[in-house]
Amino acid sequence: MRRLAWLLLALIPLSAAADEQAWATLRQGQALLLIRHAHAPGLGDPPGFTLGDCTTQRNLDVRGQAQARRWGERLRRQGIGTARVFSSRWCRALDTARLMRLGEVTPLPALDSFFQHPAREAAQTRALREALATLGEGPPVVLVTHQVNITALTGIFPRSGEGLIVALPLAEPPRLLARLPAP
Numbered sequence: 001m002r003r004l005a006w007l008l009l010a011l012i013p014l015s016a017a018a019d020e021q022a023w024a025t026l027r028q029g030q031a032l033l034l035i036r037h038a039h040a041p042g043l044g045d046p047p048g049f050t051l052g053d054c055t056t057q058r059n060l061d062v063r064g065q066a067q068a069r070r071w072g073e074r075l076r077r078q079g080i081g082t083a084r085v086f087s088s089r090w091c092r093a094l095d096t097a098r099l100m101r102l103g104e105v106t107p108l109p110a111l112d113s114f115f116q117h118p119a120r121e122a123a124q125t126r127a128l129r130e131a132l133a134t135l136g137e138g139p140p141v142v143l144v145t146h147q148v149n150i151t152a153l154t155g156i157f158p159r160s161g162e163g164l165i166v167a168l169p170l171a172e173p174p175r176l177l178a179r180l181p182a183p
Contacts, residue, residue, distance in 0.1 A: 027080060033083075
């Protein structure tokens with residue numbers, strides 16, 4: 001039992017060091033941060049959903065709004081005060097991105113949810129990979145999207161508000177540097 005406890009304690013610094021290396025890679029523009037939108041109660045979108053009309057969509061609740069603001073605070077603590085922020089056009093993703101207050105938010109259709117249209121997965125994931133391949137150098141990149149998009153790209157099923165730091169250029173499959181819980 002003692003041996004197991006020591007082993008577990010020995011792994012903690014490695015994880016913290018790996019996370020710090022992932023943050024450094026993100027700051028240097030050699031990785032991107034992929035975030036599942038913050039907490040929005042429910043699943044999918046209600047009947048009658050209309051893109052561009054937030055009153056017809058599932059939206060962030062107070063918990064989700066606070067989560068999004070804490071993401072911005074976490075990034076600033078990590079030395080990232082501005083970023084190239086891209087978001088799905090769904091209100092819950094746009095609101096998450098805007099509440100982080102890292103700069104202008106650019107809607108990117110390749111980040112839109114295909115939850116209700118699973119046949120779009122392959123084409124949309126390909127479009128996202130193509131968009132990421134053209135980013136070029138600049139400030140860190142933050143993407144705010146949905147579970148289905150993140151799972152299609154990485155094979156990981158993230159929780160609401162969870163983030164992944166992924167190495168650039170995007171490999172096949174992507175190289176995960178860190179998995180960050182929702183703040």
